[in-house]
Amino acid sequence: MRDADDFAEPSLKPISGRMRATPGVLIFFILLIPVGHAVSADADAVARGEYIFRAAAGCACHSTEEGEFLAGGRAIKTPFGTFYGTNITPDEQTGIGAWNDSDFVGAMRMGVSPQGAHYFPVFPYTAFTRMRGQDLLDLRAYLGAVKPVRKENRAHEVTPPLSWRPLLRVWKLLNFTPGEFKKDPTRSPEWNRGAYLAEALGHCGECHTPRNLLGGLNEDMAYAGSREGPEGEIAPNITPDVETGIGTWDVEDVVFFLKSGSKPDGDDVQGLMAEMIDIGFRYLRDDDLRAIAEYLRSLRPIRNEVRAPNDEP
Amino acid sequence: MGFAKKVSAVVLPAGAIALGLVAAQGLESAQGIIKYRKSVMKSQAGHIGAIGAIAKGQVPFKQDLVAHAVALRSTSKMILEAFPEGSGTGDTRARPEIWTEWIKFEQAARNFEKESEKLVQVAKSGDLEQVSSQFLAVAKACKGCHKPFRKKKKK
Numbered sequence: 001m002r003d004a005d006d007f008a009e010p011s012l013k014p015i016s017g018r019m020r021a022t023p024g025v026l027i028f029f030i031l032l033i034p035v036g037h038a039v040s041a042d043a044d045a046v047a048r049g050e051y052i053f054r055a056a057a058g059c060a061c062h063s064t065e066e067g068e069f070l071a072g073g074r075a076i077k078t079p080f081g082t083f084y085g086t087n088i089t090p091d092e093q094t095g096i097g098a099w100n101d102s103d104f105v106g107a108m109r110m111g112v113s114p115q116g117a118h119y120f121p122v123f124p125y126t127a128f129t130r131m132r133g134q135d136l137l138d139l140r141a142y143l144g145a146v147k148p149v150r151k152e153n154r155a156h157e158v159t160p161p162l163s164w165r166p167l168l169r170v171w172k173l174l175n176f177t178p179g180e181f182k183k184d185p186t187r188s189p190e191w192n193r194g195a196y197l198a199e200a201l202g203h204c205g206e207c208h209t210p211r212n213l214l215g216g217l218n219e220d221m222a223y224a225g226s227r228e229g230p231e232g233e234i235a236p237n238i239t240p241d242v243e244t245g246i247g248t249w250d251v252e253d254v255v256f257f258l259k260s261g262s263k264p265d266g267d268d269v270q271g272l273m274a275e276m277i278d279i280g281f282r283y284l285r286d287d288d289l290r291a292i293a294e295y296l297r298s299l300r301p302i303r304n305e306v307r308a309p310n311d312e313p
Numbered sequence: 314m315g316f317a318k319k320v321s322a323v324v325l326p327a328g329a330i331a332l333g334l335v336a337a338q339g340l341e342s343a344q345g346i347i348k349y350r351k352s353v354m355k356s357q358a359g360h361i362g363a364i365g366a367i368a369k370g371q372v373p374f375k376q377d378l379v380a381h382a383v384a385l386r387s388t389s390k391m392i393l394e395a396f397p398e399g400s401g402t403g404d405t406r407a408r409p410e411i412w413t414e415w416i417k418f419e420q421a422a423r424n425f426e427k428e429s430e431k432l433v434q435v436a437k438s439g440d441l442e443q444v445s446s447q448f449l450a451v452a453k454a455c456k457g458c459h460k461p462f463r464k465k466k467k468k
Contacts (some may be wrong), residue, residue, distance in 0.1 A: 233465055252369040258451040260364060266358030268455045271465060278456075281450075 001261035049142025055201040056128075058279025060272060061085040061230075071149035076122055077232045078219070080215055081158030083122040091148040101257050104140045105133075105267070110178055111168075118168035120156065121175070121215060130181040130200030155291070175216030190287075194295030197288055202281070204296075207272070208236040209302075223299055225306035233271045234306050241301035255286065325398055349404045350395035353388055358384045361451065364432075368445045378444060382429070382436040385451075389429040392422045392458075406464040425454040 036131060053059060062085040064074045071286040074085035090097035096104070103114035111125035112118060131139075161167060179198045183192045198204045209217045210226040224245070225237030249257070253264045258281040261269045269277065281289070360381045367381075391446045396418070401407050411418045435447040449462050 010319075231465075250371070252371060256365060256369055260449050261456060262361060262448070262452040264362055264365065265413065266360065267361030267460060268452060269461060270463070274456060274460065 038132060045141035046145045047142075048135075049138035049140065051203065051283070052131075052139040053142050054280045055197055056139070056284040057191035057202055057276035059088065060275040060279055061089050061122075063275075063279070068147070068149040068151065070143070070146055071151045071274050072153055074100070076230045078215075078230060079211075079228045080122075080162050080298070081156060082299065083156045083158070084154040086123075086153045086225075087149065087151050088143055089146055089149045089151075090144050091150050094150050095148060095150050096143070098150055101137060101140060105136055108136055108139075108293070111172065111176065118172065119149075120158070120168065121171065122156075122307060124203045124206040124277050126176055126201060127203035127206055129176075129178045130196070132180060132200075133197075135201075146214060171216070172212065174214060190291045190294055191298060192290035192299075195286065197292050199248040199285075199297050202292065204238065209230050221304060223296070227306050230272055236259075237302065237304050237306055238296055239299045239302045239304075240297055241303050244303050244305045245301060246296070247301055251290060251293040251297060254296060255289040258282065258284070258289050258292065332338055337402065343400045344403050346395065346397060346400040347403050347407075348358060350392075350400075351405075352355070353391050353395055357385055357388050360388075361448075361455075364436075364444070364448060368428050368441055372439070375439060375441070378436040378439070379433065382433040386429040389422075389426040406466070408462050408464055414457050414461075418458070421454075421458040421462070424457055425451070428454040 004137055004213060034284065061074055061076055062070045062072055064072075064085075067073050068089070070087070072085045072087035074140075076083045076085065087095040089095040092098045094153040099107075099114055106112050106114070107119065107123075110129070110254060111121070111123065128136075137235060156163070181196050183197070185306070187195075205222055207229050208223045208225055209219070210221050210224065210230065212218050223237070223239045225239075226235045229235030238249040239245040242248055246254070249264055257263060257269070261274050261277045263269065268274070284292075294312050364378060364381045364385070367378055370453055396407065396411055398412050401409050401412060428447070432444070432447045432451055435443045
């Protein structure tokens with residue numbers, strides 16, 4: 001048994017990236033997360049958390065254009081059904097205002113609700129599990145400081161058996177490797193920063209990597225684009241393949257794009273990515289945007305055509 | 314057969330044919346308009362891409378900034394006329410809201426004209442920092458129209 005002292009510190013221990021999410025492991029880590037610990041959100045944490053929030057693409061799926069900021073309702077159309085972004089404002093009844101830190105960390109790292117239900121992987125905990133503990137707590141501080149909005153979540157439209165949440169446990173066994181981001185010591189600090197920003201925060205692969213039949217990410221095709229992007233859109237190939245990816249973009253092109261939404265050919269990006277830039281990426285520091293660009297440039301070019309034949313501006 | 318019936322037997326089909334012709338003609342000119350406005354849009358994208366390349370420092374042609382900006386300003390004034398009523402069907406991503414919410418559409422287009430004008434002024438200064446930041450405003454203005462009024466790309 002563990003001592004009560006083990007729960008006293010708000011330490012978020014790194015989870016081994018290799019460990020699979022067996023039920024035992026899941027329960028173990030849920031136990032490991034400190035329970036009932038509440039950090040008073042100081043202004044610094046909120047400011048740092050805002051930056052994390054921007055780097056996480058402004059949690060764009062949780063806002064709609066007409067609706068209130070982060071109060072949910074955005075329809076995310078996927079091949080598995082239509083999901084609705086949830087209310088993550090600090091409203092106690094309809095948002096996440098009643099959550100404590102470990103509820104938040106459990107959701108982000110393990111994809112489990114405070115009540116122990118498994119979240120659908122449309123919520124990219126598969127990426128957020130890579131986040132550093134401090135970044136998670138800072139993000140929580142920021143989310144706790146936004147305007148609370150009372151708005152009930154809309155039920156997802158998923159057909160059985162996909163809608164059956166206990167099955168998600170099996171899905172997790174097959175497709176989910178919890179654990180904090182691990183630096184690659186053979187790469188530069190900039191590369192590692194870019195990898196962290198892209199993998200853990202920006203969660204680029206959640207849309208730009210195609211999924212297998214079960215909805216797991218096909219890592220052999222990482223970043224090679226998906227015809228089944230969210231909201232019924234194409235998520236382009238962003239590997240450095242010259243013909244089918246963004247191989248002709250240099251680092252400055254990527255940086256500029258993430259700031260402006262403007263592609264090197266002068267066309268502007270649309271859909272969810274435009275939102276993600278608008279609420280998220282354009283606020284990032286140049287060195288961070290450059291790190292993301294360097295990381296993307298370092299990916300293995302994969303030839304994969306996802307655009308429509310008559311695609312034009 | 315009464316007179317009225319006779320008349321309608323002749324007039325109605327003729328009318329239908331005439332209407333069909335008018336519709337076909339309308340459609341044809343709509344296709345012409347659609348092609349034309351795509352050309353206008355593409356030329357704008359071309360200048361925006363070129364300004365971007367200069368602003369990013371990828372090419373040294375700073376002396377061409379003003380020319381690109383002026384071209385963008387000129388074409389920005391062609392947008393509204395390129396969306397006559399009836400040009401929303403065919404090979405186009407124009408949304409019907411353009412015509413049902415014309416005032417909003419017009420505002421968005423005018424805003425793009427305004428930001429393009431500012432870009433000309435900034436380009437004349439030759440200050441790349443300023444050009445970059447005004448470029449962001451122009452890109453935002455593009456989006457101001459595209460987001461509400463342009464359909465998503467086909468899959």
